[in-house]
Amino acid sequence: MWLSFHTVCLGSRTVSRRSVAAALLKCSKHRENVSLFSHSAAAQTCKALQFRNYGDPSKVVQLEDVDLPPIGEKDVLVKMLAAPINPADINMIQGTYAILPDLPAVGGNEGVAQVVEVGRNVTSLKTGDWVIPKDSGLGTWRTEAVLAEGDVISLPNDIPLLSAATLGVNPCTAFRMLSDFEELKPGDSVIQNAANSGVGQAVIQIAAARGINTINVVRDRPEFTQLSDRLKAIGGTHVIKEEALRRPEMRELFKTCPKPKLALNGVGGQSATELLRHLQLGGSMVTYGGMAKKPVTVPVSALIFKDVKVRGFWVTQWKIDHSSDGRVFRAMLDELCQLIRQGKLTAPACTEVSLQDFNKALDAAMQPFISAKQVFIM
DSSP states (O other): OOOOOOTTTTTTTOOOOOBBBBOOOOOOOOOOOOOGTTTTSOEEEEEEEESSSOSSHHHHHHEEEOOOOOOTTTTTEEEEEEEEOOOOHHHHHHSSSBBBBBBBEESSOOEEEEEEOOOTOSOOTTTTEEEESSSSOSSSSBBBEEEGGEEEEOOOOOOOOHHHHHHHHHHHHHHHHHHHHHOOOOTTTEEEEEEESSSHHHHHHHHTTOOOOOEEEOOTTTHHHHHHHHHHHHTTEEEGGGGGGTTTTTHHTTTOOOOOOOEEEOHHHHHHHHHTTTEEEEEEEEEEOOTTTOOOOOOOHHHHHSSSEEEOOHHHHHHTTTTTHHHHHHHHHHHHHHHHHHSOOOOOOOEEGGGHHHHHHHHHSOOOOOOOOEEEEE
């Protein structure tokens, strides 16, 4: 979802920008023989997609050599394996996201890396482990990096690479929204817009694994039938166009499944208002994105007569709130990885690109009706 916190809001609450410069660590030069890296090695460099000013990604992002600092006692040297381009990454480069790094900064907030060397006092990681960032701001669009042990968390390396690379943001967002706002039981229903997004596809699959119906709303497009078939193939119960939300046919749909307890809004504007109208008494609408760049309007009748709850969710804030106790994050990742192993949670359609083709990848990531996530393969 394209999300600008300058234009999308709920009420008058605003989110302050916090510097994440401390998390933007420098990198090392990619070598085929990772044993060349050592604590005493001369300064190395890596290839990284860096920006020195906020603005149009096609104009401010450059592929550069970036220095690597020495590996500290609690640091790990990692080789990046794969890192996707997410809407938040684009917003951060544009300077419109809720948190912004000090400049210059390396792009990318998500990805999977392999540990190639550990500092002498590292206890939770070993050479060969796969790791993903615990939070935003590490700058994942690069070939290598030196990272603090506490800034990453390990993943099993028996899951597909693209699933690992795209696990830390969208599936975690979907998991938390399905778990934290309403007590959903098998047979219950969830309605969501932006159902074709990375979050939307994860919602469909996690809900299906829990026996929960999903009513999936997407914008009309020439290939709607193919998209509908694809979303149903991964577990979607119903797939409808946004226009259908305002039509009598919704009454027919609710003869086959209960009205939803939970609505998930990644669009905003009129689309969000229509989701609210279909919630059952006391249900919740959770907003996690604002692709339409329009505010959420809540009908007075929905508040008075249906007592709906209007909430927001930002996975970055959730990670910050739970940073002091990693057990909840660990348990969520373990459950998601188990779904992946069982074939119940797959990565979204991805296009693999090299860092050298970054301009093409960034342009593709910003197009409307995108059907594949751009992923850098290092």
